Amino acid sequence: MKILEIKKLSKNFHNKEVLNDINIEIESGKIYGLLGVNASGKTTLIGLINNLLIPTRGEILFNGERLGTKSKERIAYLPENSLFMMRVLESVKWHQYFFEGFKFDRAIELLEKYEISLKDRVSTLSRGTYEKLILILTLCRDADIYVLDEPLSGVDIIAREELIDLILDNYNPNSAMIISTHIISEVERLFDHVIIINKGKVLLDENADALREKQDTSIENIFKEVIQHEEVI
Numbered sequence: 001m002k003i004l005e006i007k008k009l010s011k012n013f014h015n016k017e018v019l020n021d022i023n024i025e026i027e028s029g030k031i032y033g034l035l036g037v038n039a040s041g042k043t044t045l046i047g048l049i050n051n052l053l054i055p056t057r058g059e060i061l062f063n064g065e066r067l068g069t070k071s072k073e074r075i076a077y078l079p080e081n082s083l084f085m086m087r088v089l090e091s092v093k094w095h096q097y098f099f100e101g102f103k104f105d106r107a108i109e110l111l112e113k114y115e116i117s118l119k120d121r122v123s124t125l126s127r128g129t130y131e132k133l134i135l136i137l138t139l140c141r142d143a144d145i146y147v148l149d150e151p152l153s154g155v156d157i158i159a160r161e162e163l164i165d166l167i168l169d170n171y172n173p174n175s176a177m178i179i180s181t182h183i184i185s186e187v188e189r190l191f192d193h194v195i196i197i198n199k200g201k202v203l204l205d206e207n208a209d210a211l212r213e214k215q216d217t218s219i220e221n222i223f224k225e226v227i228q229h230e231e232v233i
């Protein structure tokens with residue numbers, strides 16, 4: 001089922017065009033890989049999906065309606081630095097207070113499993129521990145869309161596999177998930193669908209299995225080929 005429609009979306013910062021005529025449909029029950037090199041516009045697109053930025057042109061519809069209170073409740077996303085003033089336990093309680101259906105006990109259980117102290121200040125956590133916290137808090141929400149912006153960029157290679165399993169184990173199959181990343185090789189087994197953006201444009205928007213079969217190679221290699229081809233042109 002179609003849950004999010006991104007229609008003719010463009011975003012300029014001052015006179016610089018960062019996103020240019022983006023058209024994407026997101027369906028429930030699928031995990032989307034949003035792939036792009038540095039500065040391709042991934043975080044800007046995520047900011048727009050979460051109504052934190054205003055489009056220059058075009059629109060985004062959640063369940064056929066403009067973004068607003070409903071989309072805020074049902075799209076789970078934690079912007080960077082939003083918890084910095086809190087201790088870990090406070091950040092969990094804050095989620096319980098603000099988000100209906102938040103799985104408080106599950107969050108505490110996962111924090112204990114990953115040895116994240118409830119007493120620590122969020123601002124003092126290492127980069128990787130902070131990313132684990134963000135992931136746990138986001139996945140424990142009851143939502144229709146989960147948005148993870150570079151969820152593994154600060155996590156060591158040993159913890160990455162664990163966190164990929166954490167995502168798979170806690171993924172609600174009735175929801176959609178959008179994962180932006182440039183660490184493709186380790187994460188790509190999660191993807192049902194792949195969207196590649198470059199210089200603010202969508203270069204590819206396809207089913208992941210169909211792509212793998214058609215091209216007989218990994219999503220990482222397909223990504224490299226698509227970007228290199230674009231650079232040559």
Ligand SMILES: Nc1ncnc2c1ncn2[C@@H]1O[C@H](COP(=O)(O)OP(=O)(O)OP(=O)(O)O)[C@@H](O)[C@H]1O
Nearest residue numbers: 013014018036037038039040041042043044045182
């Ligand atoms: N608030 C802003 N003001 C001006 N330019 C901005 C702003 N936010 C982003 N940009 C520019 O928009 C472009 C896209 O940035 P964005 O953060 O969306 O890319 P990204 O794909 O998430 O990159 P990365 O992988 O490096 O995080 C960059 O050139 C960036 O400098």
